[in-house]
Amino acid sequence: MAAGVVVLMVATVVGSVQATAQEDTSTDVVEVCVAARRLPDGRIETGLQRRSEGGDCGERVLPRRRFMPVVAEARRWLVTSSVTLGGNELRVAARRLAGGSVEFAVQRRLDEDDSWSARLRPQRRFLPAGSAAGRWLSSSPVDALAAPPGSVLESAQVVSFYGHPGVPAMGVLGGGFPSEVADEITTWAAYYDRLNGPRDVIAAFHLITGVAQQYATSDGTWLGRLSAERIAEYVEVARERGMLVFLDNQIGWSDPLTEVKLLEPFLREPFVHMALDPEFATKRQGERPGLVIGSVTAAEVNEVQRYLAELVQEEGIPPKILMVHQFSAHMLRDRDAVEDVDGVDLSIDMDGFGGVAIKVAGYEAYAVRQPSEYPGFKLFFKYDTPVMTPEQVQGLDRAPDLIIYQ
Structure with a gap:
């Protein structure tokens, strides 16, 4: 079975909420999507969405620190502040690429030493360089509890x-x-x-x-x-x-x-x-x-x-x-x-x-x-x-x- 081609994020139309100290019930699988949009001033706003039972990416949860600056060093990872989804503390990692697109990943805070997990990359995870300002796009889902990627x-x-x-x-x-x-x-x-x-x-x-x-x-x-x-x-x-x-x-x-x-x-x-x-x-x-x-x-x-x-x-x-x-x-x-x-x-x-x-x-x-x-x-x-x-x-x-x- 041939490996698939990585494609860009797709548009979503859902509401947004500011992150709070909410407590969700923990599960063995926490599938989330990264939500992102390009602002008129060139910054990138990011959030997280919990995948619903129906398979859609749900309401956007917005971290307090969630904006990527216009001037960001190419290939350098930046992170948001954390939000709680599925009983887990999560954050978005993002970096600008040389061509102007932005790549996203998800990290989970680890219980054993309070550090952060490896970056978990959705298959569809790129905000295109020419995306319209103000339009929210969503990544494909990724399991925030997944083990680190193997060979x-x-x-x-x-x-x-x-x-x-x-x-x-x-x-x-x-x-x-x-x-x-x-x-x-x-x-x-x-x-x-x-x-x-x-x-x-x-x-x-x-x-x-x-x-x-x-x-x-x-x-x-x-x-x-x-x-x-x-x-x-x-x-x-x-x-x-x-x-x-x-x-x-x-x-x-x-x-x-x-x-x-x-x-x-x-x-x-x-x-x-x-x-x-x-x-x-x-x-x-x-x-x-x-x-x-x-x-x-x-x-x-x-x-x-x-x-x-x-x-x-x-x-x-x-x-x-x-x-x-x-x-x-x-x-x-x-x-x-x-x-x-x-x-x-x-x-x-x-x-x-x-x-x-x-x-x-x-x-x-x-x-x-x-x-x-x-x-x-x-x-x-x-x-x-x-x-x-x-x-x-x-x-x-x-x-x-x-x-x-x-």
């Missing part, structure tokens, strides 16, 4: 297109505008969805953001980095369509953690994940990228995992996927020392091209074995002989959780 890979496969914008030779992602590439990925994802039974399939961009260079760069890293503005184009298309994004770095003469930290604003998004390509990490050999096959160490991978886990904890988001490409044993040094880090799903993918037998052997040697938790498999439209069909991929002894097309 996307527990219930879904991922099908992605790999590459660099405007450079088709580096992968199929570079063959069109983000929206065009998204359409094509979605078609491939739907094909896999017809083969994998009840499991979902999610389409993804696999975007090379740090590209190894043939010539030394001024900072000594031998890397060309994609601009934040260009990365944001893919992130916003993915947000609109309910896709994932993998930010891929070829490391060069830099180090993995330094490069990952440069991408932090994007990695704080729940649908943006990370990939490392040891092939071009050649500083240890003292050779420029491309002349020899590079490597990363278990210690470097562990550093990145711990850093991603901190972001997961801070943001209250699902586990991050960290993908490490491998097609040769030495590309991941001290492999047995790679740690199992809570909050991070480690995927090692078979990144080599060639005939079916050698690809399957590499998949079993590198992607299926520990410490890889979710095996990945890359297919090369140009270099595989032949390109395995989706039926062949799904027919592997262990079907890959992540499928990448280059």
Whole structure:
């Protein structure tokens, strides 16, 4: 069953009340909607609605502190004061996005330590940038008592297109505008969805953001980095369509953690994940990228995992996927020392091209074995002989959780 596209909030016509010290009867499920409207002066007013037995979002309950200022830093979460619904103390979290739309979530005060829960995101949760002033819109319902979000890979496969914008030779992602590439990925994802039974399939961009260079760069890293503005184009298309994004770095003469930290604003998004390509990490050999096959160490991978886990904890988001490409044993040094880090799903993918037998052997040697938790498999439209069909991929002894097309 294919994962759905995230859509915008819808209009509602209901009354509003100021929050009071009301006491509702607690239940095991408290479904609420976020209500929001854009004011003529540009501020955003927010409230909460309790879902009725009939399924509608009910009367708006307005927190005392409920206005998002006109000038609010993009991607920074702001919160309202709390209201009580269903015997639970709740608040709205909201943030402006780069394109002018506003994203909403709900948080519940936790009894055990008086802190707040992870942000619970309704499926329909965006106030559009061009919404009419004064018109209330409502999110889809979300259970305010729900457990923190789990790994996307527990219930879904991922099908992605790999590459660099405007450079088709580096992968199929570079063959069109983000929206065009998204359409094509979605078609491939739907094909896999017809083969994998009840499991979902999610389409993804696999975007090379740090590209190894043939010539030394001024900072000594031998890397060309994609601009934040260009990365944001893919992130916003993915947000609109309910896709994932993998930010891929070829490391060069830099180090993995330094490069990952440069991408932090994007990695704080729940649908943006990370990939490392040891092939071009050649500083240890003292050779420029491309002349020899590079490597990363278990210690470097562990550093990145711990850093991603901190972001997961801070943001209250699902586990991050960290993908490490491998097609040769030495590309991941001290492999047995790679740690199992809570909050991070480690995927090692078979990144080599060639005939079916050698690809399957590499998949079993590198992607299926520990410490890889979710095996990945890359297919090369140009270099595989032949390109395995989706039926062949799904027919592997262990079907890959992540499928990448280059």
